[in-house]
Amino acid sequence: MTKAIEFPPGAFRRMNEEDDHRFYAQPRRVVHIDDDAIAALRGLYAALVPAAATVLDLMASWRSHLPPSFTGIVIGLGMNRDEMRDNPQLAQGIVHDLNREPSLPFNDTAFDAALCAVSVQYLTRPVEVFREVARCLRPHAPFIVSFSNRCFPEKAVALWHAADDSQHGAIVTAYFAASAAFADVHQWAHTSPAGDPLYAVWASRAEDTR
Template sequence: MTTPLPDNSLVLPPQAFARHDETPDSEFYRFERLVTHIDAGAVAAVTQLYRQHFPAGGTILDLMSSWVSHLPAEVAYSRVAGLGMNANELAHNPRLTETLVRDLNKQPYLPYGDAEFDAAGICVSVQYLTQPVAVFTELARVLRPGAPLVVTFSNRCFPDKAVYAWQALDDGGHVGLVQHYFAAAGFAPTEVYAHRPKGGDPLLGVVGKRPQLFIPNS
């Protein structure tokens, strides 16, 4: 369903993006974790969103990537760029055509050109961003006009590394917080998707498109 963006004037205090564990993220992600963090039903919901919004044959940015991208197996893309925290995890991902290790909490800038990608996704990782608006603004820059950004998340996380704002909110609050990131970065109105099975992991998705005329909000 389409929902209006929240008040773009919302300002969250810096402590909202602190974490219980402030040791370098490079240490936390030094060892690969070749596991999925959501169940099969939630993974299928992510894949369906990608199937619906990512153009076949397009150039895709898989941000905060890992050993699996959950892209639909039957769809081919011309380029899938994976940016993540662990080189070994990225090396195991068969869908990636290129990889880059970068800590977005230290360097919230994307080493890609303007309007370079047809779509981008962040899967079950947005809760770890300490400078989310800066990252979303960069995503708007590297996406082509009208290109979608698909952000998916569940109720699971590494609590020591999730920002305090995320941990203080419920599912509805998480949706509103992610919508705020979209709004603050200048995206168009978002669509919200919900997968809520009985006895399985919930999967929520927020999708926004890069405006034809991109003017990031201050």
């Protein structure tokens, strides 16, 4: 039997524990990573996401970073309706607080791929969310989680703050492992001397997630 992964006590506390709806009430339309990092993320998506896929953009805002060659359908789930309305790649944007309710409002195997860009550090119940993403993905479909070296500090979990860039990849890998619903975990890094680094961890939904 595999040993369950345990996270330290307090790992998912945050400096600002107020309702996430208050923090995200105002649309920010911020570009969280620079052009070079965005281009790298687009390239990664071009390589991993089938061009005509139905995609879940988890923790979505006003950009999904999919390449121009993408012709599929993107459903966004995030905290701010106005930001998602401004996202030209979203067919639909759903306001949903994953920290309050990790269950996703989608059918089993509804998506061919799922993305979570520069946001995983805000999840206080990541293992439940990763299990839910797996439920909503068809078998072998990828879940691509990317992150850089900055965040809204008050909303990032303590576990993230306690780690450096290289350890953040291990944290996301641990979320995949603890969910027991993914296989073939990959880690990837794009760094440039002057620009924002971009890291990604992705895995494929396991054949059997029970």
